[in-house]
Amino acid sequence: MAGFDLAVPRQVLFGPGRAGELAGLVPTMGRRVLLVAGRDAARHRSLLGDTVPVAVVSVPGEPTVDLVRAATGEARDAGVDVVVAIGGGSVLDTGKAVAALLGNGTDPEDHLEVVGRGVPVERPALPCVAVPTTAGTGAEVTANAVLTSPEHGLKASIRSRHLLPAVALVDPLLTLSCPPQVTASSGLDALTQCLEPYVSPQANPATDAVAAAGLRRGARALRTAYEDGADPAAREDMALCSLFGGIALANAKLGAVHGLAGVVGGLVRAPHGAVCAALLAPVAEANVRALRERDPAGPALRRYAEVARLLTGRDDAGVEDGAAWLRATVAALDVPPLGAVGLRPEHHAEVAAKAARSSSMRGNPVPLPEDDLVAVLRAAS
Incomplete structure (x- = not known):
């Protein structure tokens, strides 16, 4: 090690x-x-x-x-x-x-x-x-x-x-007084900040431990906190998910979700967490496709499978099950697509070009060319 x-x-x-x-x-x-x-x-x-x-x-x-x-x-x-x-x-x-x-x-x-x-x-x-x-x-x-x-x-x-x-x-x-939409967007940001460091090439045993715990707690608590903001156990789990995600990202970097979200946030007025939520499943799917083409035997694909098991709570979950869980959760929390918050198709190439140069991209498990980033933005819109 x-x-x-x-x-x-x-x-x-x-x-x-x-x-x-x-x-x-x-x-x-x-x-x-x-x-x-x-x-x-x-x-x-x-x-x-x-x-x-x-x-x-x-x-x-x-x-x-x-x-x-x-x-x-x-x-x-x-x-x-x-x-x-x-x-x-x-x-x-x-x-x-x-x-x-x-x-x-x-x-x-x-x-x-x-x-x-x-x-x-x-x-x-x-x-x-x-x-x-x-x-x-x-x-x-x-x-x-x-x-x-x-x-x-x-x-x-x-x-x-x-x-x-x-x-x-x-x-x-x-956090008990957070309204549902703030709970949704901030909670999905917390989940993203556990997921991206977990699949980052800069992950280490300490960040793995907190990121995995954050994914597990966030997955089981987010919908409850959204539907019943007064549930203290759900709020405690989400606070830990956020805390653990912060520790993980500070030490293992983020990835393409945040690389894109930082640029999108400079162009349109939308909550950062909502932007991350819209991008989360499309980025995961793009990363998995690229990894299967370029590094099928590498550790990142195994980590995406582990993420799927942490999110779904199922020992038999595969990579596609994780992406499906992300899509279903984003839909259940009524997170708007990027197009609904003002990002237009004519912005996509500019966002992709700027995001490709962002520091967050260094934590992505596989390099994504600008064409792939444009496809992610299209899927998130």
């Missing part, structure tokens, strides 16, 4: 009710708090107890370069020394990016891949506490922050182990 590295936050706190520990935790890390939250920044303000933030940033949608730049300036002017991000993946990515920029005295475009200068993040970030309120991106345990650059029509990442939060505090009870 080859050696491997494993990057995780300094501390992960998981369990129902653990959000109640936030008020006592934050003062041990800093006194001048930046609170990063969603549209209604007051919604989770009570979790901080008596701590009054010196600055508050509201993240109304997926974070842009300009939003993060403005938030960093506001936090710097307020003398912030700890960042608390409470919300979905967009909120957590904003908090992580701001904490890193404050620690380095830099601008988002200094570090962004592809659309920026790509300069490494050299110094530690300010302490950041990440508290997810959705089960999807696993951003509480990932070493990157995804920002949209409207100027370039792309999503790109600031990527560094310095972006790992100091503390990931995961309380499944905070």
Whole structure:
């Protein structure tokens, strides 16, 4: 077995009710708090107890370069020394990016891949506490922050182990209020982020363990969480699926689903998880076809069969059963096709060309030429 590295936050706190520990935790890390939250920044303000933030940033949608730049300036002017991000993946990515920029005295475009200068993040970030309120991106345990650059029509990442939060505090009870469509799109994103690292050529025994556990838990809980959001067991399973997917992707990379989704997300306004969900089965089918042609005896096909067994719960499941399960689940959760969220056929060639150059493609189990990527987009539309 080859050696491997494993990057995780300094501390992960998981369990129902653990959000109640936030008020006592934050003062041990800093006194001048930046609170990063969603549209209604007051919604989770009570979790901080008596701590009054010196600055508050509201993240109304997926974070842009300009939003993060403005938030960093506001936090710097307020003398912030700890960042608390409470919300979905967009909120957590904003908090992580701001904490890193404050620690380095830099601008988002200094570090962004592809659309920026790509300069490494050299110094530690300010302490950041990440508290997810959705089960999807696993951003509480990932070493990157995804920002949209409207100027370039792309999503790109600031990527560094310095972006790992100091503390990931995961309380499944905070996800009970997620509406069904958010549960569906974020939950399918979590499932994708377990599946892609599991079939990645950069997988290792540690990522295999968490990815497999995430696939198993997500497969059994996602429909229940969608149909009955008050089911605590389903919410706990989905929170673990998201957490495990974040750990897996941070250490074994993603694949063509996210390579395409990052480009699509820069062109159309649609939830990231919904875009991933629409692409999930077509990408799996394209990968399997390519593997059967080019590497039929390789490990990736065996891994897709293992994924099928984890998803279906059947020991006799084959690769096609896994793809069928994905299609049936996406349909049951009413995820719209890409065409319904604004991606047009005339976009397909541009998306494929840009996606082929994305960093996520390095984790795909087999290279997919642009023609194959166009076919995937057509099938997902």
